[in-house]
Amino acid sequence: MKNYQKLKGLVAATFTPMYPNGDIHYAVIGQYAQHIVDSGISGVFVCGTTGEFTSLTTEERKQILEHWVKAARGRFKVIAHVGSDNQRESVKLSRHAAETGAWGVGSIAPGFFKPASVRDLIGFFKPVAAAAPELPFYYYNMPSMTGVSLSVAQFLQEGKQEIPNLAGVKYTHNNLMEMGDCIHLDDGAFEVLHGYDEMLVCGLALGAVAGVGSTYNYSPSVYLNIMKAMEEGDLASARAFQMQSIEIVKVIIKYGGGVRGGKAIMNLIGIECGGCRLPIAPFEKEEYDSLRKDLKEIGFWGK
Numbered sequence: 001m002k003n004y005q006k007l008k009g010l011v012a013a014t015f016t017p018m019y020p021n022g023d024i025h026y027a028v029i030g031q032y033a034q035h036i037v038d039s040g041i042s043g044v045f046v047c048g049t050t051g052e053f054t055s056l057t058t059e060e061r062k063q064i065l066e067h068w069v070k071a072a073r074g075r076f077k078v079i080a081h082v083g084s085d086n087q088r089e090s091v092k093l094s095r096h097a098a099e100t101g102a103w104g105v106g107s108i109a110p111g112f113f114k115p116a117s118v119r120d121l122i123g124f125f126k127p128v129a130a131a132a133p134e135l136p137f138y139y140y141n142m143p144s145m146t147g148v149s150l151s152v153a154q155f156l157q158e159g160k161q162e163i164p165n166l167a168g169v170k171y172t173h174n175n176l177m178e179m180g181d182c183i184h185l186d187d188g189a190f191e192v193l194h195g196y197d198e199m200l201v202c203g204l205a206l207g208a209v210a211g212v213g214s215t216y217n218y219s220p221s222v223y224l225n226i227m228k229a230m231e232e233g234d235l236a237s238a239r240a241f242q243m244q245s246i247e248i249v250k251v252i253i254k255y256g257g258g259v260r261g262g263k264a265i266m267n268l269i270g271i272e273c274g275g276c277r278l279p280i281a282p283f284e285k286e287e288y289d290s291l292r293k294d295l296k297e298i299g300f301w302g303k
């Protein structure tokens, strides 16, 4: 694996811009990338949950990644999510990510047929990571979606023996005890990327230094403020900013969660991400009016 600088700061889990008919609106990615630069975000995680990867074809995922790498122009790190229930598709995506010039790769566990053991999970990921041997590989742990609740610490320790480019884990779970364990495993040998935006302060308190999240796309300053306050040891301010994030997350939950609600907020801030693909329902005009009002009430647009 190449020598690389570990992740630090905010990594935005990107939305996939779409036209009203569901086709990918690739042209938006240039403007979106500039927004990422202007927001002070260090990287993007492309075609993950927020990017609706399960609703995209392999060819679309490749093209979306190519647009992001091109638009980034080295100004921020581009991590390709290459996960799939189909290991062979995942290998193809991983190889493509390396050829395209992605900075790193990540993969979620297969969730339909689930690995029964850590050994099986390692076996599943081994060729995927090996298809991009020079890039850091991150396990995307998200038991709420995959139903895979294997020990992450055990995966990291045993996985490192067989996956030389295993860099760490994108930890989207609220088991903070396990998360802390992973951060301190083998004297901090692994990167642990915090995954739940509404609890970022908890991950930072345990020693995480980077997070991957969907709400960073449209509220970067809230999270940059949390990071700054934590670095300065100003817990009261960090907590106050975290409460702002919680208010935002409460709003997106009301509108169907991070993908549906978040995409609608992106449209409201002027990055035309459009709607989601079914089975995520379209956003109605009246919902936009009500969302705008709810965001105003929590001071999203400023006082």
Ligand SMILES: CC(=O)N[C@@H]([C@@H](O)[C@H](O)[C@H](O)CO)[C@@H](O)CC(=O)C(=O)O
Binding pocket: 013, 014, 045, 047, 048, 049, 050, 051, 172, 195, 196, 197, 198, 212, 213, 214, 215, 249, 258, 259
């Ligand atoms: C379950 C879920 O979608 N989690 C989000 C969070 O950013 C989430 O939207 C946020 O914490 C609000 O709950 C990210 O961890 C997902 C993510 O990184 C991705 O899109 O790959």
